[in-house]
Amino acid sequence: MQPLRWKWLKTLLMILGAGVVIVGLFFVAANLWVLTRTQGRIEHRVAQCTKQPVGIVFGTSHWTRAGGRNPYFEARMRGAADLISQRQVSHLLLSGDNRTQFYNEPITMWRDLRGRDVAEADMTLDYAGFSTFDTLARAREVFGVERAMLVTQPWHLPRALYIADALGLDATGCAVSPDHASESWRLEAREWIARVSMLGDIYLWGRQPYFLGPREPLRIVPPDQLLPPAVPADRGESTSD
Template sequence: MSSSTSPTSPSTARAAAAWAPRVVVGAVVVALLLVGGTAIRVWQLGRVDERQPVDMIVVLGAAQYDGRPSPVFRARLQHALELYEEGVAPRIITVGGAAAGDAFTEAQAGEQWLVENGVPGQALLPVDEGRDTYESFEAVAAVADQRGWSSAVLVSDPWHSLRSRTMADDVGLDATTSPTKRGPVVQTRETQLRYIVRETGALIYYHLTHGSSDFSDPGLG
């Protein structure tokens, strides 16, 4: 006695065909909610200054040219200097490595600028390890653990605040944010929108892969 597989009944095929568009629409809606919700959070935290007394001010690096911070980096350093002068923390940590062929790391360029603007050398610590933001935070966390520091206020551009704080929390730092409100990144609404979109994608990528998707923007310098 032989057996055979019954073909899919017409009613089953019709039901599957009816549900397929709903599944696609549902997936699109979920994706839009995820992207939209993340973008709103990026925008919201970028508008908040969480400064409070902490162990260290951590300045995230940006482009530098032969030891001279770019306008984007200089805006971050200026803001960190103001926090230091207000007594938010007794020390500033500068972070960031070097691109191929550079004589200075971002951390060194930041340290040099702060010294030139009145911060004593003993209040500065350059951490130039790590190939991206996440690895830089890992290096900062290791140094902080060795020295008994735990709390930090992070200084970067507004739209980088949420991703930075997320990474800092993941490596064990008790982090808040105080973004700079000056510099090329916040000059126009078009630039702000572009960076919100890019940071939204970068944060979603980080949550999905736990990898950093850092990028530079030579148009801003």
């Protein structure tokens, strides 16, 4: 009887081991599929990012759990301000979580960008960007965005671009990296899991955005029709007649 039990145990362990290997291979393959489908549309320098009418900036917390300024938030705001000043985009859609009155990512982004001299008219706030999927679905269905530049960290962009493709949004990625980020490996590891989950959202259970609401199309002036920034007068010369 004892040898029979051992035989069944060995068989069970072999089946479990094979299952782990299959799941692992699927996990890696799914991530490689997403990466290979999107990497060609990601630029890592703002000046090289393909011009688009709209820059979609994904919300994140202003502060870290330790109480310091979030370097990922800082990188996104710095990149968004540079894109506007360099005429890489003509409008910014600031999309983030505002699920409670005590946490408002879009307003925080708006205030930060106003402090960087981004004009109020160049920004629209989306208060229902509860996730990457919701942000992109609302950009397409609520704000009428058809072409956009996605502004976020390089490890986030492949998933965001893949979702954009699935939703019919013509998008490119502009990667913004923080100067210092001690825990980036944790976020990158979590992103590998999020990519697999995202494929399930798209192909298996047909995920829908949490909230859409009425259509509010953006009024966008194409970047190639924007006037060049005015050259300030030389302070060393008199401008009087």
